Amino acid sequence: MRILVTGGAGFIGSHFVRLLLGPEESRHHTAVTVLDALTYAGNLTNLAAVADDPRLTFVHGDVRDRAKVFDLVESHDTVVHFAAESHVDRSLSNASNFVSTNVQGTQTLLDALLHHSASGIDRTFLHVSTDEVYGSIEEGFWPESHPLAPRSPYAASKAAADLIVLAHHHTYGLDVRVTRSSNNYGPYQYPEKIIPLFTTRLLDGGTVPLYGNGRNVRDWLHVEDHCLALLRVLENGRPGEVYNIGAENELSNLQLTRMLLSACGASSASIEYVADRKGHDLRYAVDISKIRNELRWTPRHAFADGLACTVAWYRDNRSWWEPLNAANRGAVRGTAPASR
Numbered sequence: 001m002r003i004l005v006t007g008g009a010g011f012i013g014s015h016f017v018r019l020l021l022g023p024e025e026s027r028h029h030t031a032v033t034v035l036d037a038l039t040y041a042g043n044l045t046n047l048a049a050v051a052d053d054p055r056l057t058f059v060h061g062d063v064r065d066r067a068k069v070f071d072l073v074e075s076h077d078t079v080v081h082f083a084a085e086s087h088v089d090r091s092l093s094n095a096s097n098f099v100s101t102n103v104q105g106t107q108t109l110l111d112a113l114l115h116h117s118a119s120g121i122d123r124t125f126l127h128v129s130t131d132e133v134y135g136s137i138e139e140g141f142w143p144e145s146h147p148l149a150p151r152s153p154y155a156a157s158k159a160a161a162d163l164i165v166l167a168h169h170h171t172y173g174l175d176v177r178v179t180r181s182s183n184n185y186g187p188y189q190y191p192e193k194i195i196p197l198f199t200t201r202l203l204d205g206g207t208v209p210l211y212g213n214g215r216n217v218r219d220w221l222h223v224e225d226h227c228l229a230l231l232r233v234l235e236n237g238r239p240g241e242v243y244n245i246g247a248e249n250e251l252s253n254l255q256l257t258r259m260l261l262s263a264c265g266a267s268s269a270s271i272e273y274v275a276d277r278k279g280h281d282l283r284y285a286v287d288i289s290k291i292r293n294e295l296r297w298t299p300r301h302a303f304a305d306g307l308a309c310t311v312a313w314y315r316d317n318r319s320w321w322e323p324l325n326a327a328n329r330g331a332v333r334g335t336a337p338a339s340r
Contacts, residue, residue: 007083008034095153212276214254
């Protein structure tokens with residue numbers, strides 16, 4: 001199988017690439033090409049563990065580059081699409097980048113798939129999306145059939161991409177699958193998202209900026225569990241279907257912050273309550289019965305253990321995150337949990 005992974009030098013994408021090239025015998029013969037623009041959140045260091053694997057090819061480029069995308073899609077039979085602008089706070093200050101990358105970039109990939117479909121090669125397109133496309137839910141869980149109601153520019157751009165992807169199945173018969181995951185956490189996450197942001201600040205003895213009253217609720221999914229779910233959808237999912245991916249680890253931001261304070265040996269005095277984010281959704285929660293029953297996937301990581309290992313990773317890998325924090329000091333202040 002020849003797999004093109006867009007955004008494969010980012011947080012989730014690099015985990016997926018390392019999984020593809022891991023020791024599992026069934027995947028030993030997989031050839032993987034990573035297409036990544038290496039924007040602020042893309043980092044070749046994330047691929048260092050597999051950089052010398054002869055099955056891996058890295059291409060520096062943008063998913064909006066039609067010539068490059070058309071050329072790459074022609075030589076691959078599977079596309080896994082992670083490349084996206086993903087931080088909600090950044091979308092509030094510059095939505096145009098999100099529309100351009102997340103919508104136009106996805107359309108460029110679909111155009112390439114449609115163009116090369118005339119060759120008779122069946123290609124699979126896995127579009128990695130987010131639970132934020134559903135909007136906010138006070139109680140209960142969203143099934144995949146729930147109408148989309150995004151409430152931030154980031155979520156709206158992902159919802160638009162989801163609908164365009166699914167339209168290409170219904171109109172042109174392309175083999176597309178869409179996944180919508182809850183909040184990811186784990187090693188190598190860029191320190192603008194709440195867990196690495198708070199962890200690295202606490203490890204430096206600083207304070208952590210908590211939005212509003214901290215009552216916003218998110219479900220926390222370990223990145224490894226997410227990537228294993230993506231493999232299951234890729235290998236056994238049905239064309240034209242949407243699969244929710246979650247871990248049923250619901251916590252308020254305040255609860256999560258207290259866990260991080262404990263893990264880093266800090267007190268509640270380290271919390272700095274700040275003005276709430278514009279349009280801050282109260283709660284996200286997806287129904288994962290479809291992927292659990294149809295594809296026999298279930299998350300492996302208990303949240304307490306996964307969080308402890310994640311904090312330990314950041315404690316042991318200052319050389320990875322300290323340069324990123326230094327470069328990010330003048331950027332958008334990231335204090336709320338985005339999906340990526």
